[in-house]
Every structure is written in structure tokens, then in C-alpha cells.
Amino acid sequence: MRGAEPAPGGRGRSRFLPPVFLASLILLLVLVATVYVGNLGLAGLLDDERQSFEKNIEEGAAGLNRVIFALFDLLVAASGDPGLADFGALLGQSRSLVNHAGIPVRIDAANLTRELGDDPLFLAERLAAANARYAAQTAELARLLGEAEARGEGGEGRRALGEFLAAARSFGTALKEDSQLSVQVAGAYHAANRKDLAHIQTHIGQNLVGLILLAGLILVVSVGYYRSRMAAERELQNHRDHLTELVELRTRELGEANDRLRAALREREILVKEVYHRVKNNLAMVAGLITLQKSDLSTGNLGEAFEKLSQRLRAISLIHEKLYRSADLSNIAFGDYVEDLCRTLIFSLAANPASIDFSLEAPELALPPDTLIPLGLIITELTTNSLKHAFGGRAGGRIEVSLHEEGEEFVLAVRDDGTPPSDEKLILESESLGASLVAGLVAQLRGRLDLDLAEGTRVIITFPRPRP
Amino acid sequence: MNCPPFLRSLAPVLALCLLAAPAHSQEDRAKVIASIPLPAGLTAEKADLTLRGRIAGGLPLYLDLATLQAFPQSSFACVDPWDGKRHLFTGILISDLLARAGIEAGATRIVVEAKNKYSIPIRRADWERYGYMLAFRLDDRPFSEDKATRNRGLLIVAIDFAKYPELDPELYKHQLVWQVADILVE
Numbered sequence: 001m002r003g004a005e006p007a008p009g010g011r012g013r014s015r016f017l018p019p020v021f022l023a024s025l026i027l028l029l030v031l032v033a034t035v036y037v038g039n040l041g042l043a044g045l046l047d048d049e050r051q052s053f054e055k056n057i058e059e060g061a062a063g064l065n066r067v068i069f070a071l072f073d074l075l076v077a078a079s080g081d082p083g084l085a086d087f088g089a090l091l092g093q094s095r096s097l098v099n100h101a102g103i104p105v106r107i108d109a110a111n112l113t114r115e116l117g118d119d120p121l122f123l124a125e126r127l128a129a130a131n132a133r134y135a136a137q138t139a140e141l142a143r144l145l146g147e148a149e150a151r152g153e154g155g156e157g158r159r160a161l162g163e164f165l166a167a168a169r170s171f172g173t174a175l176k177e178d179s180q181l182s183v184q185v186a187g188a189y190h191a192a193n194r195k196d197l198a199h200i201q202t203h204i205g206q207n208l209v210g211l212i213l214l215a216g217l218i219l220v221v222s223v224g225y226y227r228s229r230m231a232a233e234r235e236l237q238n239h240r241d242h243l244t245e246l247v248e249l250r251t252r253e254l255g256e257a258n259d260r261l262r263a264a265l266r267e268r269e270i271l272v273k274e275v276y277h278r279v280k281n282n283l284a285m286v287a288g289l290i291t292l293q294k295s296d297l298s299t300g301n302l303g304e305a306f307e308k309l310s311q312r313l314r315a316i317s318l319i320h321e322k323l324y325r326s327a328d329l330s331n332i333a334f335g336d337y338v339e340d341l342c343r344t345l346i347f348s349l350a351a352n353p354a355s356i357d358f359s360l361e362a363p364e365l366a367l368p369p370d371t372l373i374p375l376g377l378i379i380t381e382l383t384t385n386s387l388k389h390a391f392g393g394r395a396g397g398r399i400e401v402s403l404h405e406e407g408e409e410f411v412l413a414v415r416d417d418g419t420p421p422s423d424e425k426l427i428l429e430s431e432s433l434g435a436s437l438v439a440g441l442v443a444q445l446r447g448r449l450d451l452d453l454a455e456g457t458r459v460i461i462t463f464p465r466p467r468p
Numbered sequence: 469m470n471c472p473p474f475l476r477s478l479a480p481v482l483a484l485c486l487l488a489a490p491a492h493s494q495e496d497r498a499k500v501i502a503s504i505p506l507p508a509g510l511t512a513e514k515a516d517l518t519l520r521g522r523i524a525g526g527l528p529l530y531l532d533l534a535t536l537q538a539f540p541q542s543s544f545a546c547v548d549p550w551d552g553k554r555h556l557f558t559g560i561l562i563s564d565l566l567a568r569a570g571i572e573a574g575a576t577r578i579v580v581e582a583k584n585k586y587s588i589p590i591r592r593a594d595w596e597r598y599g600y601m602l603a604f605r606l607d608d609r610p611f612s613e614d615k616a617t618r619n620r621g622l623l624i625v626a627i628d629f630a631k632y633p634e635l636d637p638e639l640y641k642h643q644l645v646w647q648v649a650d651i652l653v654e
Contacts, residue, residue: 120590120591120594120639120640120643121588121589121639121642121643122577122589122591126589176585177585177587180586183642184588184642187638187639187641187642188638188639190638191636191638191639194636194638195636
């Protein structure tokens with residue numbers, strides 16, 4: 001049916017969508033994997049070891065400060081007391097220095113390379129050396145202090161304290177290098193941190209790009225989904241509209257079929273009524289004919305009378321035969337009917353039918369039975385008359401029947417080339433049944449009858465065109 | 469390629485000349501450096517710079533500023549990480565100086581020490597690849613002419629951070645020793 005094809009794009013869209021979803025899924029997985037791997041790298045920047053290393057740097061610097069201040073206090077006090085007179089106080093300050101220096105706040109060189117990677121300043125090596133020297137120096141300081149404390153405030157004790165102070169001075173010189181080293185380690189660590197920061201920023205940028213891609217992807221998929229959804233809905237709407245259209249069409253067709261059936265039924269009813277009417281009319285006519293024939297029984301012989309009645313009834317019968325064979329139940333072709341009628345009459349009445357030259361001249365014309373029955377009876381009467389009386393003594397003759405239209409009237413002419421009667425009154429005013437029958441039938445047609453006896457006998461009947 | 473046959477026959481010779489050209493100039497430079505006279509009779513106290521360690525002869529080499537200035541000089545401009553300002557550094561390549569001193573092939577690093585005993589090691593790969601400089605002029609003036617730069621001393625180590633962005637100034641600034649007095653080759 002027209003418009004039954006699916007809406008364009010409906011199926012195509014659904015075929016287009018799965019690759020988009022598949023590509024989206026793959027892209028999504030790639031994005032997630034990228035972000036995950038990147039995050040693994042970032043996680044390494046925040047592990048415990050790194051945090052403890054950072055803490056180590058800060059605490060190392062703070063511890064170094066405490067040791068330097070303790071050393072500074074001791075050396076200032078000692079320089080103000082060259083004879084070590086205040087032995088107890090100096091001993092106390094010395095103990096403070098050794099205690100501070102003994103707190104393990106050294107930066108661990110072992111994981112320095114791991115944190116800093118490439119080590120152009122040889123920090124790991126120098127730190128290891130500095131740590132070893134620091135440990136040796138603090139051990140030596142502790143030993144000398146222990147000796148001074150054991151000897152007590154005497155000559156030997158003061159000499160031991162003097163040795164301790166000398167060792168503390170060279171310890172101070174070494175601390176200067178330690179301080180520089182700790183600054184360099186902190187600087188290197190910060191440089192490494194900045195590198196990590198750049199790495200983090202790159203990673204954030206990558207994540208951002210991934211996020212934008214993801215957003216774009218979601219947008220594309222959403223738009224694709226929305227469009228396919230819209231296409232499906234459009235298709236559904238099309239089908240719905242089409243269905244409605246189809247129902248309307250069918251309803252209209254059914255209504256029209258119903259109307260046609262109803263009209264046909266009405267026509268049949270009219271036709272049946274018409275048939276009853278005609279049967280009634282024909283039976284009435286047959287009854288009339290029989291009544292007329294009965295009055296004629298006294299004058300002629302009985303056989304001839306029945307023969308005439310039979311001829312007349314055949315004319316009526318032929319009309320009905322034509323009627324049921326015709327496609328059109330209400331009209332009969334004039335020429336066809338008259339040809340059959342006259343041939344039958346000639347065949348049954350003429351002594352030698354082959355000697356009778358019959359001709360018919362009529363237009364292609366169909367007439368209703370109401371007109372054709374009187375016409376048929378008139379032609380039967382006139383032809384019978386010609387066959388019986390006109391060719392008396394002759395071997396053959398000619399009979400011509402013609403019908404033509406003249407304006408709103410029809411003109412029927414029946415002519416024979418036989419001997420005409422001496423007086424036309426013999427035909428028109430005859431008491432015979434045939435003459436009165438013809439006169440009655442012409443009256444029934446509301447026509448008039450003329451006679452032309454110039455060449456043979458020519459009967460002309462003019463009647464108005466029957467109303468359809 | 470379409471060229472006269474005589475040129476084609478000369479091509480190998482021309483190629484050899486082209487290849488030899490840089491080597492030739494490198495050779496010239498080496499010759500120039502080797503021909504620089506080293507001062508005799510300078511003592512540790514009077515020297516502006518002492519070279520020690522794995523050098524030819526094994527004995528300390530005492531140098532003065534005039535000797536250093538006889539080496540091929542060059543300049544570059546970059547931001548100094550210590551004051552954050554852009555300066556023009558002028559001086560000689562440490563590699564040239566060490567070549568003249570006859571650095572041993574197996575030596576891997578130097579330890580540069582300042583007058584105040586601040587010291588820092590430098591890898592041989594670094595000073596050779598990145599053209600470490602022993603500078604004696606800042607913005608085309610000796611350090612002593614400017615109050616702000618006087619404490620930097622007579623000689624400083626300078627690195628072209630503009631030319632080598634892969635060197636992180638935060639880390640390498642510790643090698644920018646001021647008042648360089650002693651270089652120990654190890």
C-alpha cells in the first residue's frame with residue numbers, strides 16, 4: 001500500500017548506533033586506563049618513605065640549629081673563662097651540647113638517590129661521609145666529656161675539659177659544612193618536588209583533556225540516542241497516521257459499497273415491481289386480444305382465428321425473449337426485434353419464404369417494451385396483411401419496414417409492392433379485427449396513421465418519442 | 469644531480485676538507501691553550517687560584533688573574549638564580565683551564581672551594597657538556613667595581629641556564645661558587 005514503507009532513516013539510524021556505542025566504550029576504557037596509570041604514578045609521590053624523608057630534612061635542620069646554639073653558648077662561655085674557673089657551669093653546658101648532638105636527627109643518605117634520582121652534587125656520597133664524621137666526632141666528644149666528668153674539678157679534669165673544648169671547636173667547623181649540605185639537600189629536594197609538580201600539572205592537563213573527550217563522547221552518544229529515539233517516534237507516528245488514513249479509506253470504501261448495494265437493491269425492487277406491472281399489462285393485453293378474437297369467431301373459421309391469435313401472442317412473447325436475453329432489462333434494440341419478428345412471420349405465413357424480399361431500415365435504437373409491444377403488434381398485423389392479401393397470384397414480393405426520427409417524433413413505415421386495395425377505406429375503416437387492432441394500438445401510442453397507395457401499399461405511423 | 473665531471477671527481481676531496489675543518493679549528497684552539505704561558509714562582513698566598521689533584525705533574529698549580537685572562541674568553545647572558553636578575557657573564561671555560569693544567573683522563577670530578585671554605589663537587593660530564601665558566605666579569609665589569617657584586621670575588625663559577633634549560637637552577641645554583649680560590653681535581 002502507498003506509504004507502507006518504513007520512514008527513511010529509522011532502520012539506518014539503529015544500524016549506525018552500535019558502532020558509536022562500541023567506540024564510546026573503547027574510548028572510555030582507554031581514558032579510565034590512562035587516568036588510572038597516571039594516578040599510580042602520582043601515588044608514588046606521596047608514599048610514606050617520601051614523607052618521612054621530607055620530615056627528616058626539616059627535623060635535621062632544626063636539630064642542627066639546636067646543636068649549633070648549644071655549641072655557640074659553650075664556646076662563648078669558655079672564651080670568657082679561659083682558666084676554666086667555673087668548671088661546673090662549663091661542664092653543664094658541655095653536657096647540653098653532647099646531649100643535643102646525640103639526638104639522631106641526621107638526614108638518611110640511603111634513600112637520597114631514590115628521591116632525587118640523578119645526583120649532580122654528589123649529595124648522597126657527601127651526606128654519608130658527613131654522617132660518619134659527625135658520628136665519630138660526637139662519640140669522641142662524649143668520651144672526652146665523660147673523662148672530664150670522671151676526673152672531677154681538678155687539674156686532670158680541667159685538662160680533659162680543655163681537650164673537649166678543642167674537639168668542640170673543630171666540631172663547629174665541620175657543622176658549617178653540614179649546614180651547607182643540609183641547605184643543598186633541601187634545595188635538591190625542592191627542585192625534585194618542582195619537577196613532580198610539573199608532572200602533576202601535565203597529568204591534570206591530561207585528565208582535563210580526557211574529561212573534555214568524555215564530555216564530548218557523552219554529548220555525541222546522547223545526541224545519537226536522542227536522534228534515533230526521535231526517528232523511531234517519527235516512524236511510529238507515521239505508522240499511526242497511516243493506520244488512521246487506512247481506516248478512513250476502508251470506512252469510506254465500505255460506505256460506498258453499502259450505498260451501491262442499497263441502490264442496487266432499490267433498483268431490483270423497482271424492477272420486480274416493473275415486471276409485475278408488465279406481466280399484468282401483458283396479461284390484460286392478451287385478455288383483450290382474446291376478447292377481440294372472440295367477436296371475430298363468428299365471421300371466419302376457427303383455425304385461422306387461433307392462428308392469428310398465436311401470431312399476435314408470439315409478437316409479445318418475442319419481446320420478452322429479447323428482454324431476458326438483453327443486458328439492459330428495460331430497453332430492447334428495435335432493429336433486432338423487428339428483424340426477428342418479420343422473419344418468423346414470413347417463414348410461417350408465406351407459401352415460399354425465399355421468394356419474399358424483406359428489408360429493414362432503422363437506426364441503432366433501443367425502445368422500452370411499452371412502446372415496442374404496440375409497435376410489434378402493429379408490424380405483425382400489417383405484415384400479416386401484406387403476406388395474405390398483397391401478393392395474391394404472384395410468386396413473390398417485397399416488404400419494407402423502416403423507422404426514422406423526425407424531430408421529437410418517430411415515423412414507422414410498412415410497405416409492400418403488392419396490389420393495393422381499390423379503396424383505402426377497405427383498410428382503415430374495415431370492420432376486420434386487424435384494422436381495429438391497429439387503430440387501437442396507434443391510439444395507444446398517441447400517434448396517427450396515414451396511408452400511401454401510390455406504389456403498392458404503404459402504411460405510415462407517426463408517434464411521439466417515448467419518454468424514458 | 470647534474471654537475472660537471474671535474475667537480476664530481478673533486479667531491480671526495482671537498483668532503484674531506486669539510487670534515488677536517490672543525491677538527492682543524494678544535495686543534496687550533498688546543499694549540500692556543502697549550503701555548504698559554506703559566507706563571508712561575510707564584511706562591512699559594514699570592515695566587516688568585518690554585519689547581520690541585522689529578523693534573524699533570526701532580527703538584528699544585530698556582531695561577532693569577534692575568535694568566536686566566538689569557539685564555540680564550542666568551543660571554544653569555546642569563547638569569548642569575550641568586551639575585552633573580554639577568555646578567556652578562558664573561559670568562560673562560562673550565563675545560564680549557566683544566567686542559568692546560570693537564571687533567572688526567574681518569575679524573576671524574578672537581579671540587580671547587582671558595583675563600584670561605586664553601587665547597588661543592590662538579591661532575592666532569594657537566595662542566596664539559598654544559599660549558600661551565602670561570603667568570604671574572606659581570607655585565608662587562610670586574611666584580612670589584614660594583615658594591616653589590618664585590619663579595620662575589622675575583623672569580624665565580626657561571627652556568628648558562630638560558631642555553632641549557634634542562635639544568636634546574638634550584639639545584640645547580642649550589643655549584644655557582646663565589647670567590648673561587650681552589651679547584652681540586654679528583
